[in-house]
Amino acid sequence: xxxxxxxxxxxxxxxxxxxxxxTMKNLCEILIKSLMILSLATGMSVSSYxxxxxxxxxxxxxxxxxxxxxxxxxxxxxSIFGGEFANQSFVGFNPSYEISVGDKISxxxxxxxxxxxxxxxxxxxxxxxxxxxxxxxxxxxxxxLNQVVADAVGTVFRKNVGVYASLGGAEPVKVFVTGFVKQxxxxxxxxSDSVLFFLDAAGGIDPLRGSFLDVKVLRAGREIQSVxxxxxxxxxxxxxxxxxxxxxIVVRPVLSRAAVLGDVENQNAxxxxxxxxxxxxxxxxxxxxxxxxxxRISRNNRTKTEVDYIAIDAVLPETIYPGDVxxxxxxxxxxxxxxxxxxxxxxxxxxxxxxxxxxxxxxxxVRFGANAQRDAVQLLRTSVKERQxxxxxxxxxxxxxxxxxxxxxxxxxAELRQREAELIxxxxxxxxxxxxxxxxxxxxxSSVDEILLEQGDIIxxxxxxxxxxxxxxxxFPSAMAFxxxxxxxxxxxxxxxxxxxxxxxxxxxxxxxxSFDKVSKRQLKGKGIILYPGDEIFVLPRVQTKSFQLAQDIxxxxxxxxxxxxxxxxx
Numbered sequence: 001x002x003x004x005x006x007x008x009x010x011x012x013x014x015x016x017x018x019x020x021x022x023t024m025k026n027l028c029e030i031l032i033k034s035l036m037i038l039s040l041a042t043g044m045s046v047s048s049y050x051x052x053x054x055x056x057x058x059x060x061x062x063x064x065x066x067x068x069x070x071x072x073x074x075x076x077x078x079s080i081f082g083g084e085f086a087n088q089s090f091v092g093f094n095p096s097y098e099i100s101v102g103d104k105i106s107x108x109x110x111x112x113x114x115x116x117x118x119x120x121x122x123x124x125x126x127x128x129x130x131x132x133x134x135x136x137x138x139x140x141x142x143x144x145l146n147q148v149v150a151d152a153v154g155t156v157f158r159k160n161v162g163v164y165a166s167l168g169g170a171e172p173v174k175v176f177v178t179g180f181v182k183q184x185x186x187x188x189x190x191x192s193d194s195v196l197f198f199l200d201a202a203g204g205i206d207p208l209r210g211s212f213l214d215v216k217v218l219r220a221g222r223e224i225q226s227v228x229x230x231x232x233x234x235x236x237x238x239x240x241x242x243x244x245x246x247x248x249i250v251v252r253p254v255l256s257r258a259a260v261l262g263d264v265e266n267q268n269a270x271x272x273x274x275x276x277x278x279x280x281x282x283x284x285x286x287x288x289x290x291x292x293x294x295x296r297i298s299r300n301n302r303t304k305t306e307v308d309y310i311a312i313d314a315v316l317p318e319t320i321y322p323g324d325v326x327x328x329x330x331x332x333x334x335x336x337x338x339x340x341x342x343x344x345x346x347x348x349x350x351x352x353x354x355x356x357x358x359x360x361x362x363x364x365x366v367r368f369g370a371n372a373q374r375d376a377v378q379l380l381r382t383s384v385k386e387r388q389x390x391x392x393x394x395x396x397x398x399x400x401x402x403x404x405x406x407x408x409x410x411x412x413x414a415e416l417r418q419r420e421a422e423l424i425x426x427x428x429x430x431x432x433x434x435x436x437x438x439x440x441x442x443x444x445x446s447s448v449d450e451i452l453l454e455q456g457d458i459i460x461x462x463x464x465x466x467x468x469x470x471x472x473x474x475x476f477p478s479a480m481a482f483x484x485x486x487x488x489x490x491x492x493x494x495x496x497x498x499x500x501x502x503x504x505x506x507x508x509x510x511x512x513x514x515s516f517d518k519v520s521k522r523q524l525k526g527k528g529i530i531l532y533p534g535d536e537i538f539v540l541p542r543v544q545t546k547s548f549q550l551a552q553d554i555x556x557x558x559x560x561x562x563x564x565x566x567x568x569x570x571x
Contacts (some may be wrong), residue, residue, distance in 0.1 A: 085197050096240065110130075173191050175187055256273070270285050279297075341460075381458075
């Protein structure tokens with residue numbers, strides 16, 4: 001409860017509620033149009049291929065009609081082209097590199113004849129060594145280069161001349177990249193650079209239209225190499241060959257694709273070369289999670305969409321066709337649930353209960369502490385928390401709409417409303433950051449023991465308290481000792497009294513079991529409502545505005561904040 005009281009630090013701005021309203025007409029129209037554009041841009045929901053709009057990939061919307069065999073899901077392998085290959089040119093000092101025309105070789109000779117410098121491989125594939133003449137080095141492997149040059153020098157200088165030759169730099173080349181890439185063009189690199197360097201320089205393969213299995217390297221119009229990028233992605237294997245100046249890299253059209261979604265490590269659209277593939281091959285790429293039990297197959301390549309639902313072990317030999325979508329699911333009956341118990345007890349922190357267990361069955365297993373307040377057990381539930389958050393967000397959106405759509409009759413009124421609207425919108429943003437507790441009200445239940453438990457429930461057993469807390473729109477929000485016979489009004493006076501007039505404030509009593517009472521003026525003096533140790537008194541501020549509906553909206557949000565999160569935000 002102390003942490004709950006600490007939320008009063010959010011009571012930041014202390015402006016009075018006399019300035020509430022809307023903004024100018026022109027500003028309203030601009031904001032409303034902006035909100036409409038945002039909702040249209042981000043509000044589209046996607047269910048499955050063939051049933052909803054495709055998911056945008058890399059900033060571009062999918063076009064299912066352009067290629068009906070491509071599922072509207074991210075292509076496997078698209079993530080490897082992020083600029084990292086293009087940022088690192090490989091100069092080619094690996095032992096198996098073959099010397100090419102244009103390469104530079106660093107040559108050192110000493111002893112009876114001295115020479116130090118770089119020599120280039122000419123168009124005939126030779127380097128020229130002074131006093132020795134041309135030496136053929138084209139297609140010589142890097143690891144054999146020194147020996148080849150030393151043997152050639154040895155034919156002229158048989159003694160007293162040392163030789164050391166090394167590759168100084170690979171040949172600069174320019175390569176055409178075309179086909180289904182994001183940005184075709186002519187790109188500079190080195191003959192030792194891999195095909196990945198040039199593909200990345202072109203922005204990578206178009207994930208919607210390009211093939212990751214069928215990348216061709218052409219030289220003088222003839223195919224010299226075919227590259228399957230799945231081999232590189234899955235095993236690191238990449239064909240070893242050298243790029244030459246003027247080569248062309250062509251990314252062919254995508255072959256066939258089927259998507260795998262759901263309980264898998266890799267949710268992607270996978271490409272395959274044949275007209276069909278087995279489910280076992282696809283699932284090997286997708287890697288189902290351990291909890292997966294069944295596969296739902298949406299057959300999108302037929303005249304009518306059909307769905308198969310098969311156990312994961314039995315689905316392996318199933319034939320999958322282009323355009324099919326496999327959704328891996330965990331279809332298990334709920335056996336047990338985990339419930340956490342916190343607070344004043346001497347039992348285990350975690351209880352494993354059978355599905356359908358009740359709160360009463362759990363509490364019968366709990367050993368209460370000496371200071372536990374048994375009649376104030378609290379139930380915190382994730383689903384309730386999510387629902388409270390949704391309700392609060394909906395109310396805040398409605399308040400924003402009220403502020404942005406109000407009209408003004410005069411320019412002076414419009415200016416005033418603009419300032420008021422800015423104040424309210426700032427408050428709305430702060431209210432959006434409040435997280436509800438998800439507490440279930442147990443005080444009004446006819447039988448608490450019969451409440452069914454859910455997975456992830458938290459049972460909090462509070463410690464017996466002799467305090468009553470007063471917070472909200474009072475001068476000194478604080479906790480004070482419980483006093484038998486004291487009225488609500490007495491506690492509020494001890495907290496400094498109302499910051500506004502007594503008649504204009506709204507008061508709530510929140511009991512520890514989650515139940516609450518709304519206090520009338522008559523009940524402030526102790527008639528009809530009984531206070532208990534541990535209760536909280538919320539004084540909600542007055543709302544003064546020309547718009548009755550706007551005032552009601554704000555009051556409703558105040559109640560929601562106080563009851564679901566134990567917070568009252570002030571403007």
